[in-house]
Amino acid sequence: MNSSFCRIVLIGSGNVATRLGKAFRSAGHSVLQVWSRNREHAEVLARELGAEALRHPDAIEATADLVLVAVSDSAIENVLGLRSWDNLLLVHTSGSLPMDVLVPFSTRRGVFYPFQTLSRQVEVNMQEVPVLTEASNENDLALLNHLGKSISGRVQPVSSEERARLHLAGVFCSNFINHMLALGMEYARKEGLDSTLLDPLIRETVRKALENNPREVQTGPAVRGDANVIKKHLSLLESHPDLQKMYTFVTESIQAFHH
Amino acid sequence: MNSSFCRIVLIGSGNVATRLGKAFRSAGHSVLQVWSRNREHAEVLARELGAEALRHPDAIEATADLVLVAVSDSAIENVLGLRSWDNLLLVHTSGSLPMDVLVPFSTRRGVFYPFQTLSRQVEVNMQEVPVLTEASNENDLALLNHLGKSISGRVQPVSSEERARLHLAGVFCSNFINHMLALGMEYARKEGLDSTLLDPLIRETVRKALENNPREVQTGPAVRGDANVIKKHLSLLESHPDLQKMYTFVTESIQAFHH
Numbered sequence: 001m002n003s004s005f006c007r008i009v010l011i012g013s014g015n016v017a018t019r020l021g022k023a024f025r026s027a028g029h030s031v032l033q034v035w036s037r038n039r040e041h042a043e044v045l046a047r048e049l050g051a052e053a054l055r056h057p058d059a060i061e062a063t064a065d066l067v068l069v070a071v072s073d074s075a076i077e078n079v080l081g082l083r084s085w086d087n088l089l090l091v092h093t094s095g096s097l098p099m100d101v102l103v104p105f106s107t108r109r110g111v112f113y114p115f116q117t118l119s120r121q122v123e124v125n126m127q128e129v130p131v132l133t134e135a136s137n138e139n140d141l142a143l144l145n146h147l148g149k150s151i152s153g154r155v156q157p158v159s160s161e162e163r164a165r166l167h168l169a170g171v172f173c174s175n176f177i178n179h180m181l182a183l184g185m186e187y188a189r190k191e192g193l194d195s196t197l198l199d200p201l202i203r204e205t206v207r208k209a210l211e212n213n214p215r216e217v218q219t220g221p222a223v224r225g226d227a228n229v230i231k232k233h234l235s236l237l238e239s240h241p242d243l244q245k246m247y248t249f250v251t252e253s254i255q256a257f258h259h
Numbered sequence: 260m261n262s263s264f265c266r267i268v269l270i271g272s273g274n275v276a277t278r279l280g281k282a283f284r285s286a287g288h289s290v291l292q293v294w295s296r297n298r299e300h301a302e303v304l305a306r307e308l309g310a311e312a313l314r315h316p317d318a319i320e321a322t323a324d325l326v327l328v329a330v331s332d333s334a335i336e337n338v339l340g341l342r343s344w345d346n347l348l349l350v351h352t353s354g355s356l357p358m359d360v361l362v363p364f365s366t367r368r369g370v371f372y373p374f375q376t377l378s379r380q381v382e383v384n385m386q387e388v389p390v391l392t393e394a395s396n397e398n399d400l401a402l403l404n405h406l407g408k409s410i411s412g413r414v415q416p417v418s419s420e421e422r423a424r425l426h427l428a429g430v431f432c433s434n435f436i437n438h439m440l441a442l443g444m445e446y447a448r449k450e451g452l453d454s455t456l457l458d459p460l461i462r463e464t465v466r467k468a469l470e471n472n473p474r475e476v477q478t479g480p481a482v483r484g485d486a487n488v489i490k491k492h493l494s495l496l497e498s499h500p501d502l503q504k505m506y507t508f509v510t511e512s513i514q515a516f517h518h
Contacts, residue, residue: 072483072485073485073487073488074485074487096480096488096491096492115456115457115459115460116459116460116463117460117463117464117467117476117478119467119476119478122467122471122476124463128459128463129459130456130459132456154456154459156453156456162450162452164491164495165446165447165450165452165495166447166452166456166457168446168492168495168496169443169444169446169447169450169452169454169457170443170457170460171443171479171480171492171506172439172440172442172443172446172502172505172506173439173440173443173444173457173460173461173464174460174461174464174478174479175477175478175479175480175481175482175513176439176443176509177436177439177440177461177464177465177468178464178467178468178473178476178477178478178479179473179477179481179509179512179513179516180431180432180435180436180439181431181432181436181465181468181473182468182472182473182474182477182516183431183512183516184428184429184430184431184432184435185428185432185472185473186474187424187427187428187431188424188425188428191421191424191428193421193424193425193428194415195428197374197389197391197413197415197425198374198425198428198429198432199469200374200375200387200388200389200413201374201375201376201429201432201433202432202433202436202465202468202469203465203469204375204376204383204387205376205432205433205436205437206436206440206461206462206465208376208378208381208437209437209440209441209461210458210461210462211381212381213441213444214437214438214440214441214444215441215445217376217378217381217437218434218437218438218441219274219376219378219433219434219437220430220433220434220437221355221430221434222434222438223434224331226331226332226333228332228333229332229355232355232423233355233427233430236423236424236427237427242512242515242516243431246431246508246509246512247430247431249505249508250435250438250505253438253442253501253505254434254438256501257438257441257442257501
């Protein structure tokens with residue numbers, strides 16, 4: 001790296017590649033090239049980033065500062081097997097894969113994991129996205145931290161083991177809460193109710209949980225041990241057997257957690 | 260009611276009585292009296308509201324515009340059985356009880372249900388709390404709507420049946436998401452991780468779910484069908500059997516919901 005700006009090659013054109021690519025460009029870095037198995041997506045993203053869309057990873061620029069591999073966990077090994085990488089810094093963006101999956105491919109390895117739910121089509125304030133970094137040597141870790149700090153207010157080196165556990169905690173705190181919201185709001189709509197009445201409740205629940213210890217601000221019939229309300233809810237759910245099973249399971253989990 | 264301000268008697272001194280009592284007072288209404296089975300709590304709340312703390316509900320002022328009964332569902336009948344109510348308007352604040360539980364006690368009945376998670380010690384912006392109203396006659400419904408609009412920007416008459424179903428949806432969208440947050444954040448802390456790294460993820464998950472249909476923005480290994488990540492997470496949870504069971508159950512629910 002000869003200046004404070006990085007010269008980056010992107011592999012992938014999905015949610016993570018799109019959000020990171022745009023953030024890098026906004027911060028003044030160069031995205032030189034984009035390669036993706038989906039050539040059409042690669043061309044769209046390359047155009048947005050002022051980059052070249054490649055037909056094959058063989059054409060990747062050997063003088064790039066890093067190659068960011070933002071593809072699904074199961075695709076990484078196939079994609080990297082398409083060429084040899086000499087001395088290029090290969091960096092993956094996975095929450096759950098250890099850095100060492102890159103061992104067969106290069107001596108310079110790293111991880112650049114944005115700890116956030118990212119969608120191609122949903123804007124996100126990158127400054128507030130924690131970036132968890134890791135690298136196989138100190139110079140490359142410094143490079144990844146520098147790159148991270150140029151787009152985010154919170155960059156933290158984290159080991160592969162810790163990153164995997166944070167990612168797992170994130171499944172409960174993000175994927176699972178989104179699913180509870182989907183179940184509750186879809187139930188309301190199916191019953192012909194105005195589901196927007198739930199919005200203030202949802203916002204306040206999260207605000208309160210984050211400003212306190214969520215264990216201590218748990219409310220509702222399960223933690224109160226209100227058997228009558230629980231029984232009534234289960235009878236209201238008789239025509240929704242999947243919701244009824246979920247209600248029973250989570251209610252028992254709340255009671256076990258609090259007693 | 261002779262003016263635009265109401266003369267209110269409060270029964271109860273818990274989360275709902277405290278939050279509503281303060282909101283009424285701020286809006287210029289008079290809370291005349293407070294009675295609660297917990298005399299000490301009644302005295303504290305009465306002092307805060309400039310009201311009289313009663314020793315027995317017999318002393319309740321017969322000229323009050325309404326008696327707001329903000330006690331737990333299971334206590335309502337016992338409390339109201341302590342005296343006869345003549346022509347007083349009795350109003351409960353329960354999400355799950357029908358208005359008709361008040362039939363044995365008075366000819367004038369109503370419901371005033373703040374659809375929000377309320378805690379005595381946590382401030383809340385009442386303007387953003389939907390108030391769901393119901394009454395046994397039109398004049399009393401008008402009174403409750405008037406009272407609601409003086410503290411909240413969103414007041415809506417809702418039948419007992421609809422209110423019970425909204426309350427049930429709220430269990431999924433509030434109590435259950437708080438529990439997922441408690442499980443995820445406590446796991447992170449137990450593993451020695453910095454659980455505040457989860458905060459931006461949680462905020463963004465909820466923002467995204469509320470601005471879209473949560474079914475359509477579901478992310479994570481379950482909806483992607485990423486069997487390797489799921490297997491790895493289950494092995495990380497081997498020393499947390501309760502979390503492992505929850506992980507399996509919700510993962511299967513997400514997969515059934517999306518296929």
